[in-house]
Amino acid sequence: MKTIYKYGRNIFxxxxxxxxxxxxxxxxxxxxxxxxxPETFYTNEKECTMxxxxxxxxxxxEAIYGNxxxxxxxxxxxxxxxxxxxxxxxxxxxxxxxxxxxxxVWGVWKALYKGINNANMLLDNIDKxxxxxxxxxxxxxxxxxxxxxxxxxxxxxxxxxPLRKESFxxxxxxxxxxTPNKEALDWIVQEMEAxxxxxxxxxxDKSPSYVKKTTVMGILxxxxxxxxxxxxxxxxxxxxxxxxxxxxxxxxxxxxxxPDMEQFWKNLAADQYDEVYNESMWEAEFIGNRSADxxxxxxxxxxxxxxxxxxxxxxxxxxxxxxxxxxxxxxxxYEDGDKRRDLYIAPYQINNKDAQVKWxxxxxxxxxxxxxxxxxxxxxxxxxxxxxxxxxxxRYADVLLMLAEAENEANQGPTALAYECINAVxxxxxLTDPLSGLSYEDFQQEVRDxxxxxxxxxSLRKYDLVRWGIYVEAIHDKLGAAVNDSRWATGNQYQxxxxxxxxxxxKHQFMPIPTKELDVNGELQxxxxxx
Numbered sequence: 001m002k003t004i005y006k007y008g009r010n011i012f013x014x015x016x017x018x019x020x021x022x023x024x025x026x027x028x029x030x031x032x033x034x035x036x037x038p039e040t041f042y043t044n045e046k047e048c049t050m051x052x053x054x055x056x057x058x059x060x061x062e063a064i065y066g067n068x069x070x071x072x073x074x075x076x077x078x079x080x081x082x083x084x085x086x087x088x089x090x091x092x093x094x095x096x097x098x099x100x101x102x103x104x105v106w107g108v109w110k111a112l113y114k115g116i117n118n119a120n121m122l123l124d125n126i127d128k129x130x131x132x133x134x135x136x137x138x139x140x141x142x143x144x145x146x147x148x149x150x151x152x153x154x155x156x157x158x159x160x161x162p163l164r165k166e167s168f169x170x171x172x173x174x175x176x177x178x179t180p181n182k183e184a185l186d187w188i189v190q191e192m193e194a195x196x197x198x199x200x201x202x203x204x205d206k207s208p209s210y211v212k213k214t215t216v217m218g219i220l221x222x223x224x225x226x227x228x229x230x231x232x233x234x235x236x237x238x239x240x241x242x243x244x245x246x247x248x249x250x251x252x253x254x255x256x257x258x259p260d261m262e263q264f265w266k267n268l269a270a271d272q273y274d275e276v277y278n279e280s281m282w283e284a285e286f287i288g289n290r291s292a293d294x295x296x297x298x299x300x301x302x303x304x305x306x307x308x309x310x311x312x313x314x315x316x317x318x319x320x321x322x323x324x325x326x327x328x329x330x331x332x333x334y335e336d337g338d339k340r341r342d343l344y345i346a347p348y349q350i351n352n353k354d355a356q357v358k359w360x361x362x363x364x365x366x367x368x369x370x371x372x373x374x375x376x377x378x379x380x381x382x383x384x385x386x387x388x389x390x391x392x393x394x395r396y397a398d399v400l401l402m403l404a405e406a407e408n409e410a411n412q413g414p415t416a417l418a419y420e421c422i423n424a425v426x427x428x429x430x431l432t433d434p435l436s437g438l439s440y441e442d443f444q445q446e447v448r449d450x451x452x453x454x455x456x457x458x459s460l461r462k463y464d465l466v467r468w469g470i471y472v473e474a475i476h477d478k479l480g481a482a483v484n485d486s487r488w489a490t491g492n493q494y495q496x497x498x499x500x501x502x503x504x505x506x507k508h509q510f511m512p513i514p515t516k517e518l519d520v521n522g523e524l525q526x527x528x529x530x531x
Contacts, residue, residue: 042125045135051122052139055146056209058115062300063107064153065284065391065459071307072104073157073511074459075324078474078482079333079452081497083325083368089496093511094323096503100512100530108157109514112150113164119147120167141198142211145219148191152223155184156463159231159510159527163187175523178513185227189241192220205254206275209285209390214249218281218394221246221402228409229467236410243406246399247417255281255396257428262343268390269304269376282394289383304389307457308372310349317354318374318382324457325368327497328482333453339430340453346370365489365497369457397425397454405447414443422447425454466509475504 041047059065072093076082082094089095093104122143126136154161162176163184179187196216204212221242228238249255258264258277267274271287274280288298310322326345334341345367348356359367372389374382400421407418423434435446451464465471480501488494512530525531 038121038125042122042129044129045131048122048126048129048131048136048139051118051126052143055115055119055122055143058111058118058146058150059284059393060286060299060301061111062302063111064115065303065393066286066300067302067306068104068111069108069153069157070284070303070391070459071324073108074462075307075457076500077461077465078479079327079330079456079461080324080369081327081365081479081500082323083365083493084323084496085492086495086499087492089499094500095496096500096505096508098512100515100518100526102512102514105511106514106516108511109154109517112154115150116147116164117168119143119150120164123147124167137198138200141195144191145195145199145211145216148188148195149219151184152188152219152226155181155188156226157511158513159529160184161513162521162524175521177523178525178527181232185223185232189220189223189227192216192223196220206273206278208273208278208280208283211282214252214254215282215394217245217248217252218399218402221249221399221406222394225402225406226463226467228406230469239406239410243403243410246403246406249281249396249399250403250421254278255399257397257400257424259428261339261428265343265371265373266376268392269373270378271388271390277396279396280390280392281396281399282392284391284393286388286390288386289377289379289388290386298386298388301387301389301391302385303391304372304374304377304387305385307369308374308389309346309370310368311374312352313350313354313375314352315382315384316380317350318377318387319384320368320372320374322349322368325365326456327479328364328485328487329478330452330456331364333449335431337430337432338453342370344370344453344456346373350375362487363489364487365494371457392458397428398451398458398460400425401447401451401454405444405451408440408443408447413440414438418443422450425450429453471509472504472506475501 042051062068064070076094082089089097091097091099091102093102098105123140126140129136151163160178160181161184163179164176168174196213199211199213199216201213204210224238224242224245226232227234228242256277256279258274258279264274264279268280268283271285286299286301286303290298304318305320307324308320308322311318311320313319331341331345346369347367348358349368351357374387377387377389379388404418404421407415419435426435438446448464448468452461455461462471465474479497482488483498483501507529510527510529513524513526518524518526
């Protein structure tokens, strides 16, 4: 790992070391701080860089992309279910049996607002630092973007939440009402658009753990697609903006699809940057695994452990629970010849003798997510539950599919650019028959199916279903039919998905405001979906 000053492997390393009590002197030549006073900190570039690392660190907590947000809140939908006995889904988000007191709902909420406050502290104080103005502008841009992104995750998951634009200073004056949804989204896109020309556009190009210009553009496309759909219904204008920003990424020429899909996922498992294709545009970068690293340097990642292929192997191969499994809907989406099926849905499990055991042809929903495989981690000594595998936040395949969707929606029919984008993703998957001559409705369905095939298990599908206005229909009707299909395995291990279908209501499109937040914020009320 290089140091942060050389645009190196891990911007979070300093904070990880500080959080675990290991001296940061080798990297920053200063002591770590559990608490810093604004009056004496933020005085120079080094201290502001450390503060920025603290803002980024939110991404690699267990509460966000390490597990709670990425998996428990966001990876159960019509294509992925939690493969455990029905009783183990009781009171859990992944069983749609949660309430406002759920610890994971609170954990995500608290972590995101902590990241927002860290960003506000930096932004409130950076102007007094003695530093190069270009560096100051870049750090401001990254902090502002991350603050807006954390707010977007909150709005996307909870619908209406308080916008916190200033750092937390007085517990007696901290209560805030929820910001109306449209106002919040307006502010988020304004903030992100202001950051486009502030963040780096050269030195970080090969480093997906940093926010750079194309990262901001790609996330802007995602936010505009969200704003265009249900329940915001921004319509044509927002689809046009989504298409604009996604096309700006495409026109930059800085990203391509990696023709070797398996290698793409192996790179994430091994913390390797692909500097040829740069398909991974932004990822949560985890380090260490709590056993192999004698220094004790680690983040709280469980990617490959809670989500990933089932592995009961030794610490040389790695252990994975394989909680997240494919539904029949996902299996049936794949056409003959699609190379993604057996890559994204693992065709084998690894037993306690480190041997691969292939699934039978009729064992479909017994399988698990194949994108994250601990056997691909380079360490020969793997800790059972904690992993260094990175998690994709934004990749170029997603940008192409967002561009295809936005073009079709804005023009009420597929354009040549829309066909180019979707066919590029399909061609990489081995589907040699390009799409053409489709109606608006048929192309819309093809994009939705292609997003499922390509982006399954990446914390995106649930929010796609919500913005398309079909979340309840997809779970109740389509997944409901799938769990009653004769191919669905019997037994209590697979009953949980049926209970999930039965429990799902319109309110489950969004999370409830946590009880602990309502207890301390007298201005905030439970969101309308959960009243």
